[in-house]
Amino acid sequence: MEIAVSELARRFGLQHHGEDAVIHGVSTLEQAGPGQLSFLASSKHLESAKSCRAGCLLVDEALAGEFPCSLASSNVYLDLARIMSLFEIPRGDFQGVSEMAFIHPEARLGEDVTVYPFAYVAARAGLEDGATVYPGCYVGEDCLVGRNSTLQPGAVLMPGTELGQGVILQPGAVVGGDGFGYAHTENGHVKIPQLGVVRVGDDVEIGANAAIDRASLDATTIGSGTKIDNLVQIAHNVRMGSHCLIVSQTGVAGSTKVGSNVVMGGQVGVADNIAIGSNVKLGAMAGVTNNVPDGFEGAGAPHLEKGRFQRTMAVFRKLPELSRRVRQLEKQVQDLARGHNPGDKND
């Protein structure tokens, strides 16, 4: 794949500054060579960009004109995504439905479905048009895999799970496993049957080895456009809104409601049975144990409002000094109480 910068400008509606060049790939500022395009989303890396050897730079509009050849964008990452998609290596060494797969006679397969060897599609499961199921995947009974959705190798849908359109399950993701629910008795924990399902909206991506549990009753739901990173845990009965970004190793406990456009940094923990508003941002490793309102920004465990967390940690880091100052004060006050002026000592 080779394409002229002028052609990229035309195709994606970008403004072309400077010379033309032919591009055959995309690379980082450090690595890019003359035949490659690189990018600069802010002035932060301006120095690196100036010494970059890339044939063309995709840059924020404010930075256009600073380089011999650039494309100006109002959303660098979006246009980068578009340009990068031109250079994707086409994959798919297998097409059609393999005879080495197991397709239950009662399964329903749409048009242009791909089922790799060693995939299992159970009774009454449906694969809509354009769905792809890689090796080692399990699509349980009564599951629905929406149009153009993909189950990468080893992904598992337990019975009754429903995926919308354009969903991507990365390798090893498990959707619809039983929730962690037990009745406690003198003789031990008795499993509460998990009768509900998981419903996943459109354009959701679920990372490698993530786990999303089925509801005990009703449904665990993930709204459209939400992106879930690797090794995330979503417990039973969670209701998560749309367009959330849930970074790796985060866990959301049972029956918690999460609004839309919520961002959770890595390794966040959210307690059970609480409500997280929309447009909430939780810093990495935050631990949230209470409801938080729309637009809240939190950090720390247990969480604080972000500004307070930063001020609190600034004191926290100096606790040894604070402790020493209090000890000093105690001494001084004792001296004052005795009628000695603590200042005298230093005279």
Next chain:
Amino acid sequence: MEIAVSELARRFGLQHHGEDAVIHGVSTLEQAGPGQLSFLASSKHLESAKSCRAGCLLVDEALAGEFPCSLASSNVYLDLARIMSLFEIPRGDFQGVSEMAFIHPEARLGEDVTVYPFAYVAARAGLEDGATVYPGCYVGEDCLVGRNSTLQPGAVLMPGTELGQGVILQPGAVVGGDGFGYAHTENGHVKIPQLGVVRVGDDVEIGANAAIDRASLDATTIGSGTKIDNLVQIAHNVRMGSHCLIVSQTGVAGSTKVGSNVVMGGQVGVADNIAIGSNVKLGAMAGVTNNVPDGFEGAGAPHLEKGRFQRTMAVFRKLPELSRRVRQLEKQVQDLARGHNPGDKND
């Protein structure tokens, strides 16, 4: 499945208050309709329960009689589990031992065993009566899968692992992987062979994508009735007692002993080579680095006794104010020492 409330009362020994009704399912207080049963374990949600449209409520004995139709229970969750099990959708679109599975000629299979396509049962592995192995599972050499135990899709037992009866491995759970043990030399880390195994008791459940490592010598053990949630890590040589509840994303490091009836909240971390007593409760995200005695309740990382943790966090949240107060005190004491009365300034 349809059943009269009076019949549920009879079958499970519950006291029936009010009218009779026919039930065809179970749902939440918010979602339940006239043909469904819902439940109320405490007075916390009494208001929701009063406006609930459920045909019948399963309630704690103290709350019976408050509703047009109720079943009174001394253990609501236990009776809920029993009633819910009536409404489980029967699964199992495959029976018997698939010709698309690999069964080593030296494997031993009991009666009524189910082995799905694409399962691998290795040499000298034993599947006891009623065991079920789903697609994509691997049962390594010399493993034992106890009576009525189930390996859900993609679960892996590495060689020599022993599971008791009625054990459930959720999808992607790995039991018996090598422990993280290396000898350190000038030329790098040399792998210490992990010669031990994992032994899992009866009625244990292990969550999706959890990992339990084999011992370096001897055995990593999980006691009967212990329930382990998704994405939990149990390191080599851990000895965990019975009836523990280990919530998602918790990690227990090598050679640590854990008593029985221990509850660990989500994302707990327990250090290596320590001893956790029985009946211990660790709050979510607790980090335990020292031995803790029977009955201990802890929180925080590094952990504190729960009450102290709460008092400590109450001060922690106000550290900016505490710091300001100390600064103010310093000023006042300095003024006093100079012979000024700090109060004067405000006169």
Next chain:
Amino acid sequence: MEIAVSELARRFGLQHHGEDAVIHGVSTLEQAGPGQLSFLASSKHLESAKSCRAGCLLVDEALAGEFPCSLASSNVYLDLARIMSLFEIPRGDFQGVSEMAFIHPEARLGEDVTVYPFAYVAARAGLEDGATVYPGCYVGEDCLVGRNSTLQPGAVLMPGTELGQGVILQPGAVVGGDGFGYAHTENGHVKIPQLGVVRVGDDVEIGANAAIDRASLDATTIGSGTKIDNLVQIAHNVRMGSHCLIVSQTGVAGSTKVGSNVVMGGQVGVADNIAIGSNVKLGAMAGVTNNVPDGFEGAGAPHLEKGRFQRTMAVFRKLPELSRRVRQLEKQVQDLARGHNPGDKND
């Protein structure tokens, strides 16, 4: 397998003290019997060692001569690893390339390669001499599995991943999944194609259900000799050096550089786009948000230098008392300011 202690001494260049004995296994100090060897790396467990029933003790040179039969070593764990390797149970109930595997006609297989049933080896993938691919594994297009490397059951290599020699992927490990990269628009998050790969050096071990994402451009790299534990997350574009030890459930965020010989305890979190030097040690649960230099030892989240962390936590644990002391000081200073001597009250 049976071997005389004198023969072990000869074979591994160890000094033999006391009697000879025949050994048929290795066990812990508590469990070892007369026919087994046990070990003692430091004087910490000297008491247990003295009452140990083992036929022979492998001990640090400083401790030799204290026991009826011992082997003295300058690196106990290294010699233990060597001796234990004699007692490994030979595994491998399958040899050769199974007809129940899927090998793409364009895949390239070296000599003495083992491919189990239900493994998928894609187009242009290469398995070098002695490579082993267990059931349920997926080796994507253009992957390279180096000489004598092993993919344990259910491990996944997404397209273009390269493994060096002697690499071990434990069950369910996923290498080369898409990084978590999106362009943010008013209409939601648009996936940025992840065009890069993962390159893994020689003698790397990657734990069960760990996830290492491909780069967005270029390569995520893991240096030779680095050992990664279960359930670890390595995000896209990370460049990790050699001989690191990354303990379970740790996460390293995108584009971060990690030096060599770095040790991260369990559940550590490292932010994106930072630089961690070489020979760095991070305590369990540390959260690192800034660059740290070579040789740094850190703990806590956000991290502090280890000594400061310990002093800070010592004060933290006593925050309720510190708060009380400040309140007391405020009262005393108020009294002093009013002209009362706080001491008077107690007279």
